[in-house]
Amino acid sequence: MSAHQLEAPSRTLMGPGPLCIHPRVYRALTSPVIGHLDPAYLKVLDRIGELLKMVFRTANRLTNATPGSGSSGMEACVANLIEPGDPVLVCVSGYFGDRIRQMVERQEARVSLIEGEWGKPIDPELVRRSLKNTRCKVIALVHAETSTGVLQPMEEIARLAKEHGAMILLDTVTSLGGVDVKIDEWGVDAAYSCSQKCIGSPSGLSPVTFSDRALEGVSRRKHPVRSWYLDISLLDKYWGPSRVYHHTSSSTLNYALLEALQIIEEEGLDTRIKRHTRNHKALVAGVEAMGLEMLVAPAHRLPSLNTVKVPQGIDDAKVRSYLLDAFNLEIGAGLGVLKGKVWRVGLMGYSSSAENIIFFLSAMGQALAQQGYKADISAGLSAAMSALKQ
Ligand SMILES: Cc1ncc(COP(=O)(O)O)c(C=O)c1O
Incomplete structure (x- = not known):
């Protein structure tokens, strides 16, 4: 194997961690x-x-x-x-x-x-x-x-x-x-x-x-x-x-x-916390407008880590591999009893950004389309964009 083949690829990290760094x-x-x-x-x-x-x-x-x-x-x-x-x-x-x-x-x-x-x-x-x-x-x-x-x-x-x-x-x-x-x-x-x-x-x-x-x-x-x-x-x-x-x-x-x-x-700790909350809300707005569901009730959602339910009939692993291969985008799999049931989408630190949210929603829409699931990508993007403005 050549040294070149072992070089780390450049990924957008939106899983449970590690995340992208500044x-x-x-x-x-x-x-x-x-x-x-x-x-x-x-x-x-x-x-x-x-x-x-x-x-x-x-x-x-x-x-x-x-x-x-x-x-x-x-x-x-x-x-x-x-x-x-x-x-x-x-x-x-x-x-x-x-x-x-x-x-x-x-x-x-x-x-x-x-x-x-x-x-x-x-x-x-x-x-x-x-x-x-x-x-x-x-x-x-x-x-x-x-x-x-x-x-x-x-x-x-x-x-x-x-x-x-x-x-x-x-x-x-x-x-x-x-x-x-x-x-x-x-x-x-x-x-x-x-x-x-x-x-x-x-x-x-x-x-x-x-x-x-x-x-x-x-x-x-x-x-x-x-x-x-x-x-x-x-x-x-x-x-x-x-x-x-x-x-x-x-x-x-x-x-x-x-x-x-x-x-x-x-950045200021309070401003940073607000950024994480705003971006989380924008991601959720986008995901829900696309027709997907969140696992956790709104009052208890964690802004840094979003669990999105895998729709019925969709192969979770194929979606994650597609995102990685086609878009260099990493999201997390479900753990323990949630294996195969949720995706874990991290919005933390430098990875918690408007551009990552828009990228994720578009890429996820494409990944789902590979399996015949028609997510409403444009509704997702416009819901996320308006939440980002708030
Ligand atoms: C809540 C929580 N505790 C502990 C750990 C263990 O951390 P590490 O994998 O960095 O050892 C993790 C890892 O993701 C975690 O999410």
Whole structure:
């Protein structure tokens, strides 16, 4: 195979992630490689921590990015907060809630499970009942469930956690940087995200934040954290003033993350969140005007990830291959119980744009036509255009 055949094709990424990245982030990726203890680089890590505090809306001192994809942040939060025997309430209504459950079980916690329907948020009433009946140290849940396209309302669960003195462990992988995340207001004790979605960088880093209460708990643990690499006290010694070598941090990825966060700061977090919401509404208007249906009820839709139902008789995989081959356009397949039933269309970060929405609607119309499904493309485009003007 020639080297040319292995070159990465240039795709428009509109799946669950990674998403397209801004040209400035590409340029940052070509920054010279420097050492992980270089004084110039340590300033970059400090700035990343500051900017992440802004995006997480937190004053938590311990806020930075662990090495690895979103699952590394998940593992860091779970492994540090939870000890063998701890009572933990895990809320699952999708693929990633279930991944949290698996990680929590590996810590040998005593797990209480709330299983919600895929495509709907967790009902806070179930949380209230569980907390009333069972002692709970940590409530673990997903804010933005990428497998279903549901945004979990947080206020009521946050209130219940406070009332019962339980900590909240929150997955913000598909919300941070595009959907409002209010770590301090909700009283979240540990949260994680990823670099490759709404933040707008390549994968490889996982933003995390830990409250002082969470860190006090870590310092009082009876058992050492079961992950050396993601032990937050060790990472803190590298990120914090003592600057003790912990791992060979990737300067390249961190320069890219820094640039992506600076772009967020320049755009303004509130403006960026509004952009994600407006573009989501335009996409939905277009999809529905074309005759397609959304999976999730309007009140619970996640602006960054849209689940569109695969119409009866349409071969989901053929549509996705056609989009990739004919248009270099990537969208996501359904996961778990939604496999073959939905497409997952990501509108995150640099990919959340008017031109991508128009491109997607036209290309999807063509893909459906290959299978004899007549979507009303022009109605879709004009509905999306008028929603974009609002
Ligand atoms: C909600 C959610 N949590 C966790 C993850 C895991 O992240 P990663 O694949 O970056 O490890 C994902 C990945 O898409 C996700 O969507």
